[in-house]
Amino acid sequence: GIQVEQSPPDLILQEGANSTLRCNFSDSVNNLQWFHQNPWGQLINLFYIPSGTKQNGRLSATTVATERYSLLYISSSQTTDSGVYFCAVAVGPGGYNKLIFGAGTRLAVHP
């Protein structure tokens, strides 16, 4: 089956720093999503981004589907950005959006 690899596995930042998280996938996908799981366990959908670039405030994401990777950029990080960031890809004929998750990048932002 498809492999989803995220890097780095762990990241520690000082508040205000920028960072780039990477997601590599081993096969063609129907779409790709980025999620943030906060320290309380809630999963928040950040981006639905099968290709191209999107921005939402301090966060932006770029997916290059032909090269099978996606990047999540966090600028001017804040302590509230702490948590785990998951990349998930959707596979399957006809869609159905059956997501395959990576293992995540655990981010800690210190004041």
Next chain:
Amino acid sequence: NAGVTQTPKFRILKIGQSMTLQCTQDMNHNYMYWYRQDPGMGLKLIYYSVGAGITDKGEVPNGYNVSRSTTEDFPLRLELAAPSQTSVYFCASTYEDIGGQYFGPGTRLTVT
């Protein structure tokens, strides 16, 4: 809108017991999903549904059953609970098969 709601938030089961995890969404989404998340891991798909009366297996369906009698509800049934089913269970929904999924707050289940 309440979005996706799940009950209970926490549950402890003894080995061999059964229970149903409830999931309800009020967004009129056709597609609903159940995932489990083991400690330090990403989520894995258990079952999904593309509409009332239609369900199918995901990546890790063994030990679980689902039903979808209405658009709003998608309960997950555990029969004969085992310690390997200790996990956090998330329900999600989306309006169409291509699009961002919206997750409930999760149910933390411990089987001892």
